[in-house]
Amino acid sequence: MTIEFDAPSRDKLALEEGTSFTPKFDANGLITAVVTDADDNALLMVAHMNAEALMLTLDTGIAHYFSRSRGKIWKKGETSGNLQTVVDVLTDCDQDALLIKVRVAGHDATCHTGRRSCFYRSVRITDGVPRLISIDEHRHFVPSEVYKA
Amino acid sequence: MTIEFDAPSRDKLALEEGTSFTPKFDANGLITAVVTDADDNALLMVAHMNAEALMLTLDTGIAHYFSRSRGKIWKKGETSGNLQTVVDVLTDCDQDALLIKVRVAGHDATCHTGRRSCFYRSVRITDGVPRLISIDEHRHFVPSEVYKA
Numbered sequence: 394m395t396i397e398f399d400a401p402s403r404d405k406l407a408l409e410e411g412t413s414f415t416p417k418f419d420a421n422g423l424i425t426a427v428v429t430d431a432d433d434n435a436l437l438m439v440a441h442m443n444a445e446a447l448m449l450t451l452d453t454g455i456a457h458y459f460s461r462s463r464g465k466i467w468k469k470g471e472t473s474g475n476l477q478t479v480v481d482v483l484t485d486c487d488q489d490a491l492l493i494k495v496r497v498a499g500h501d502a503t504c505h506t507g508r509r510s511c512f513y514r515s516v517r518i519t520d521g522v523p524r525l526i527s528i529d530e531h532r533h534f535v536p537s538e539v540y541k542a
Numbered sequence: 543m544t545i546e547f548d549a550p551s552r553d554k555l556a557l558e559e560g561t562s563f564t565p566k567f568d569a570n571g572l573i574t575a576v577v578t579d580a581d582d583n584a585l586l587m588v589a590h591m592n593a594e595a596l597m598l599t600l601d602t603g604i605a606h607y608f609s610r611s612r613g614k615i616w617k618k619g620e621t622s623g624n625l626q627t628v629v630d631v632l633t634d635c636d637q638d639a640l641l642i643k644v645r646v647a648g649h650d651a652t653c654h655t656g657r658r659s660c661f662y663r664s665v666r667i668t669d670g671v672p673r674l675i676s677i678d679e680h681r682h683f684v685p686s687e688v689y690k691a
Contacts, residue, residue: 395670396667396671398672410655411674412673412674413673425574427588429585434578434585435583436641438634451667482664483661483662483664485587485660486653486654490660492585504635506559512632514632518600521545523545525562525633
């Protein structure tokens with residue numbers, strides 16, 4: 394199936410209250426995708442999609458992103474087995490961000506470090522200096538065993 | 543208090559596992575901030591921060607963003623009363639995104655449309671055409687009464 398996206402309306406009311414899905418890609422052709430666990434709303438990762446990745450995600454029901462570092466489509470979990478089955482896709486008021494609600498297969502881990510979520514560190518300020526403390530050291534897999542050169 | 547942020551390390555291990563908080567701002571000096579309700583993890587909005595907004599957020603405990611449309615610091619809720627008290631700030635593995643966990647004052651609404659969350663529409667595909675359906679029509683306030691010209 395080919396899914397195409399129309400250009401965003403210039404009418405703010407149409408964008409915010411209409412039924413047309415017109416994702417607003419940025420100057421690099423990307424839109425921010427916030428990925429949460431469909432069951433408990435935990436934030437798993439923040440990634441980016443281009444139109445092709447979004448089309449593949451909607452068409453296959455498996456989350457695809459655009460890897461900015463590798464410059465290509467990225468079927469999340471293809472190497473690790475931690476594929477993301479899409480439960481719902483939502484957009485925000487001005488349609489420049491997406492929420493992808495997923496269930497994660499494999500090790501139930503999303504971060505390449507082996508943790509469930511990429512957000513495993515919290516900021517603490519001590520004497521004006523911001524520091525990170527880990528809030529999750531549990532590794533669901535050993536990265537060196539999963540990502541082989 | 544002046545909080546300063548060092549430049550990101552080129553050492554991937556230091557970035558991912560270290561205790562230095564070195565947020566990676568993009569070419570426009572911005573970092574993506576995902577904002578959730580600290581109590582139930584609901585995604586409320588996606589916004590952006592520059593270094594000053596992040597510093598103000600960490601220093602005051604009230605969420606500040608950078609408004610790309612207005613080109614200035616934006617103390618969220620200053621007009622509507624829906625200020626966000628920050629409960630936690632987290633960063634992801636490569637430190638190019640933030641998770642801001644908040645409690646919302648006022649109407650307990652984050653979206654300027656009056657809804658609790660900016661993510662109030664879900665994408666549905668019918669015959670290859672993506673459409674939006676509303677999943678939340680409850681308005682916590684009347685925008686025209688709150689945002690006066």
